[in-house]
Amino acid sequence: MSTADEPTSPATADADRTVRQEAGNSPADGGEAGPETGREAIIRAARRAFTLKPYAEVTMRGIAAAAGVSPSLIVKRFGSKEALFNTVVDFRPAAAELFSAPLPDLGRHLVLTMVELRDRLRGDPLLRVVFSLGIEDERTLLRARFREQITDRLTEVLTGPDARLRAELVAGQLLGLGATLSLHRPDGATAHTTAERLAELYGPGIQHLVDGSAARA
Secondary structure, eight states: OOOTOOOOHHHHHHHHHHHHHHHHOOSSSSTTTOOOHHHHHHHHHHHHHHHOOOGGGGHHHHHHHHSSSSSHHHHHHHHSSHHHHHTTTOHHHHHHHHOOOOOGGGHHHHHHHHHHHHHHSSSSSTTTTHHSSOHHHHHHHHHHHHHHIIIIIHHHOOOOOOOHHHHHHHHHHHHHHHHHHHHHTSSSTTSSSSSHHHHHHHHHHHHHHHHTHHOOO
């Protein structure tokens, strides 16, 4: 793991920039911001910290500084660094919203919900699983949680043959959508396209995987 005194590779720098975008860099206004604003700022800062550094190198003071809040506020809201880390690696809140539509409408719903979550959270709800630069233990845990809470959950929802395969491919489509929206902002065509239009273009491909029509043909 690179320290601040070591040179940063172009690949690491690119990942750092992407994680900064996905985790959010805008601190809350003032150390004692409103409940939701303060909590979201803390989670964004913690997401970036745990993604870019090994667990042992992350400090509550550093997260507080990045979030624009006091360390005592983090302790009050989350209790401990371990509890905050467990919040960061929890994909269940996103999964609950992503998979809340009936199967015939799921493709369109997934696209619309991904866009809405990104706007609301000021960061992608899934991409941290790809850009984690922590030590192996953190990366392994993050990816295990993603498989359990996203891929496995979708596998249980899907019907028909190859449910696991289709679930993995849908998860990949969602990660690809998030990466595309991140890489081409703020001036790309995707940044200036409505969520409805994105769902119209991108949703059918996801819906094809949800339906598994090729497998049944």
